[in-house]
Amino acid sequence: MNSGDIAWVMTSTALVLLMVPGVGLFYAGMVRKKNVVSMITLSIISMIIACVVWVVYGYSLSFSGDVSGFMGNLDRAFLRGVDISSGEPIPEMLFMLYQMMFAGVTLAIITSAMAERVRVSSFIFFGVLWLTFIYIPFAHWLWGNGWLSKMGALDFAGGMVVHVSSGFGALALAFLLGKRYGYGEHSIEPHSIPLTLIGLAMLWFGWFGFNGGSALQANDIAVNAIVVTFIASCFAGLTWMAVSWIKGKPGSLGIASGVIAGLASITPAAGFVDVAGAVVIGVISGILCFIALDLRIKRGIDESLDAWAIHGVGGAFGSIALGVFANPSISGYAGLMYGNANLLVSQIIAVIATITYAFAVTFVLAKITNMIIPMRVSIEEEYVGLDISQHGEVGYA
Amino acid sequence: MNSGDIAWVMTSTALVLLMVPGVGLFYAGMVRKKNVVSMITLSIISMIIACVVWVVYGYSLSFSGDVSGFMGNLDRAFLRGVDISSGEPIPEMLFMLYQMMFAGVTLAIITSAMAERVRVSSFIFFGVLWLTFIYIPFAHWLWGNGWLSKMGALDFAGGMVVHVSSGFGALALAFLLGKRYGYGEHSIEPHSIPLTLIGLAMLWFGWFGFNGGSALQANDIAVNAIVVTFIASCFAGLTWMAVSWIKGKPGSLGIASGVIAGLASITPAAGFVDVAGAVVIGVISGILCFIALDLRIKRGIDESLDAWAIHGVGGAFGSIALGVFANPSISGYAGLMYGNANLLVSQIIAVIATITYAFAVTFVLAKITNMIIPMRVSIEEEYVGLDISQHGEVGYA
Amino acid sequence: MNSGDIAWVMTSTALVLLMVPGVGLFYAGMVRKKNVVSMITLSIISMIIACVVWVVYGYSLSFSGDVSGFMGNLDRAFLRGVDISSGEPIPEMLFMLYQMMFAGVTLAIITSAMAERVRVSSFIFFGVLWLTFIYIPFAHWLWGNGWLSKMGALDFAGGMVVHVSSGFGALALAFLLGKRYGYGEHSIEPHSIPLTLIGLAMLWFGWFGFNGGSALQANDIAVNAIVVTFIASCFAGLTWMAVSWIKGKPGSLGIASGVIAGLASITPAAGFVDVAGAVVIGVISGILCFIALDLRIKRGIDESLDAWAIHGVGGAFGSIALGVFANPSISGYAGLMYGNANLLVSQIIAVIATITYAFAVTFVLAKITNMIIPMRVSIEEEYVGLDISQHGEVGYA
Amino acid sequence: MKMVIAIIRPEKFEAVEDALAEKGYLGMTVTEVKGRGEQKGIKLQYRGTSIEVDLLPKMKLEIIVDDGHVDEVIKTICENARTGKYGDGRIFVVPVEKSVRIRTGEITE
Amino acid sequence: MKMVIAIIRPEKFEAVEDALAEKGYLGMTVTEVKGRGEQKGIKLQYRGTSIEVDLLPKMKLEIIVDDGHVDEVIKTICENARTGKYGDGRIFVVPVEKSVRIRTGEITE
């Protein structure tokens, strides 16, 4: 083992952690003042839940062994046998922690669809279920030697594991939970764009660790990952800006959404595509996610902070796009453009499988949760705001 | 020397620096609008003072030689002879800088007890004294081959040097300075919880460098440190949330306090305990610091931002707990659980010594400061707020 | 190649990226509420433009080959031939990305002079011109084997390339664009000092990557760079605080300005001077930039957020100072203090050349831009604020 | 002249604003306020106990109109601000003795 | 009916609010304002010079009550908002001609 690799993955772990409050702040700026605390706190709680689940059984079920392609076993429950000094290429204990952060971020992303209306106790219950029955299987399927990875599907840093799962999960939740009281009748304005842009800063910054760290080494793949990640994000931001400009003004939230769309889209592909691929993925994701967001609004679906349109659609698109653009000179995987159709087929199957599973199972889990602890707060609590009603706090005095 | 180790400690140094404004923002969100600038600025000034003191004599007195176990000598004053390319395992110059950040953070933490009432000139004077007569000795005692370390006491990343010193120092200051005008009579509400949570994000993130960097190498100990650090913080956050829920609602400030309590508690132990130890330390610290905070409020002590309850109590608890849970398979040190009572004894002695010294000497230094430049501003200045009265600025226009 | 070096430069790249929103937030806090979104967005757009320009031709024109000392060639346009696994000491692709961030930050800094009055479409047009005709040549002259570097001029991390260019460019822009409506008649107050201090935190933190990463290795030079960088920033902050205290109160914005002045001043020198040099550079820069800022205000020049006084003057001063203080034991370059006058002469020539070029060419480029898309918005748009008029958004609801 | 002071729900502000504009009442001054009504705000239930949130955000509109227009303004506001639930707010009418347009100095008594 | 407008210290707001509630005066509208009094605010001394902070944060309460209750409201506010130091604030009484409850449309003149 190599101190440079360890240094890089430790740094990346910290960077991914920063994305958790990053998501919270990004979202919090876009809700009303009365829910600002709630929105950030949901992210923090996501991380805390993810940590506990991960330590107790999550890591083990994701990465230890394999039970018929679907899940791992419980051999490493309570991190039994996870070592601090052995592992390839980094100590397994570090790998475990790095992966834990991903679980936390993913759960934070899905809070988009619960914004300004979820009961916190119910969210905790749901969060545990969701990690157990969606995140952990996905991590196993694609990264833990589960059926999708055996089939040949690739997901460099979480296009499906993180973004499809949370994005399409959020869509299911939006249908189930219904609109915020008054949505569509009166305008619900972002209460603090600077807060959202502080969140964006943390996300953009943290994504270096998210995608770069997924190489698990400080090597050429990591370098490629951060380069294509950053380039895709800028081209997507530019595209979104351009598209929105045609229709009106280039808003900061649009540019920010474009940047995130580019980041989500390149995530599955970052270790496989080259700069040209990144540019194309960036540009298309800027257009595609814009359209998705527009569609969602026109359909009157209150998937409030657009985890679906940005993470879901972006992650799904990027997962397929890597089947087209994967350049064998990067990591040895060739996409359609390099004459190999198999990868594209695997990717399409994987995307369809993860979308379907994420949507359907999230729906079911939310139904179950609703039967035990109703997910929505009462109308009065929603009116007063979750900060007071759920946390007994006031965001700004 | 090894570029991976250097990379990691340079990164860690930056991370610890970020904790300085992190403390400032964390605190600033919890004071009233009229003191927001003051609160952040006190942290920035802390770092600046610490840098000057460190360069001139602080580093030398802490880490150069040893004068009867109490302090170092002045051989490295003005960083004479501190080299950029030699040192074990990292260049001494980098070690010096990394350590400098700790001094800055520690002084920032203690501003808790001066919130909304300290004269800035007096704080600077006091800060220099405090670093000289408390921080530097502590760093020497535990890390510079001073009497406590000779006795066998351990402090991985500053449970006593940083947290006990500032926490119990803050308590002494709170007694000496007295309550804020109106404290206990009318409510003094946090003016911006989002600001506090931005601070939390910086602290949580930065703590990877704080504890992980303390290994001074990108090795198994560093990996262990960040893993147990993070796990303890989540379990403590969870515990605090649970405990506060029983009494009312799970506020974001409570969860945040729990996270910090976990971080402070695991700090001395991060290089010595395993995951199981971290879970136990996390859970207990969540309860213990909650009780301490509650007690402080009930006693009507205006240690305004709870450096004592969280850092002081947490750091002291963690320093003792490592004497129980230290697992010899991590760094070779065995605690009570592994059949060695000696470590626990040393730890208890060290905690008692540092608590007593920190409390008493802070009190004396503040008394002395008070005689030269009164630490509290006038009642009018306090009423108008420190932003205007000390800095001539208004936080929000 | 070495994983430790790669890890460090990847980390540094992320750190420099964070400085982009850092500049935006730092600036945004100092403008009025109605322009907060605009100010942050200008920084984000700067990064996006820089990325596109860099990928298409910027990197190539800066670092590929040399055409009569003035510019590079187009051999690496579209990053043709830029490799992820070869390069000295780090993969060229990583070097490319790291350098890209510098272009983004530099363009962000210059937005100071356009604050609260620039048309966003015009800024984009201008930005492309400015990067092409000023930033890229400067990068080539000093870092890409262009005429200044051939002459022997040194610029470790961008004293001239980044700070002189943007600082003196901003001054030219301020003359050309004119004052904000009402400037000098009624007070224009910073709307959120906490926002500015969050920006400061990101800048201070990010600068470790800015200067430390410029060593391109995790070695003694990198260590020296971060040590002198940090020390200079603290001494400059202290000096500014002291100087402003004599005239009134020590404001947080003053201390922050001092810190940035120190950082900008040490930037060109960070790999060449020792701690003593850093202290002197820090102290002088604190005084010098304070005077420059004072002068600008007295002259009634609305270079709104003081890129000139701080970055321009600081960067120019530091570039000359390194000719005096360069200590041969660091990187082999000797300044006047070590008996070599040549370096000082080269530095002075380089500073004069870059100041003149940056000022004059910025002026011309802005004139050209003005003819195509007027840079200033209409008086009504300025009155209403750029957030609404340029972005269709409201910062705080 | 009268000053019509209306305290309404923030989420109804747009509707009221538009309705007034349509009827030609453009001039108005708006303040963000908090209000407590006769029900002492909203009661939230928690495991046995209940807490009251008594100060809720409201929008205050101040509209100066000639005496003859007061009723129409009141009607327009009422129609557009009403939800029928507690907390819809109040309208108060206060006499105005003099009105000055700063730009021109023109005075209406 | 009258509108009692009270400008008080923010730190006294809770006490005033509670005291009014106790006496049955629940309805009120609250605004964060800044105020300058006849002492031109607070003087701070600095090495020879002194600066004045003239605009200080205050809370404005607007309470509509029937004529007969005005004095009690004033008394309650005074008792609970007083510190005896400069800056305690003022109470003004303004006539109200009409009051409408938006929820019901009911009008009181």
Add this chain to the structure above:
Amino acid sequence: MKMVIAIIRPEKFEAVEDALAEKGYLGMTVTEVKGRGEQKGIKLQYRGTSIEVDLLPKMKLEIIVDDGHVDEVIKTICENARTGKYGDGRIFVVPVEKSVRIRTGEITE
């Protein structure tokens, strides 16, 4: 006594404040408000279309003075708040029946 309510441009506030102080009118209460005037705010032109920004930030000053001083206060405000362009604002005068100084309890009718 009267309450002079002036709604002015925020950027003119300092000038008005100073001018009033000079003439001896120190007491005042200030609120940040938004206002729409008879021009429906400011029109911004964009490629063919145009948008209107109708609510613009204003400062509201409330100044209680004896009847005899009303005109001087109005004049002072007008002179210092005027730019001559749309949006300069309005001044309204409302009767005040009673004024109480909380610190002393002293009542002026």
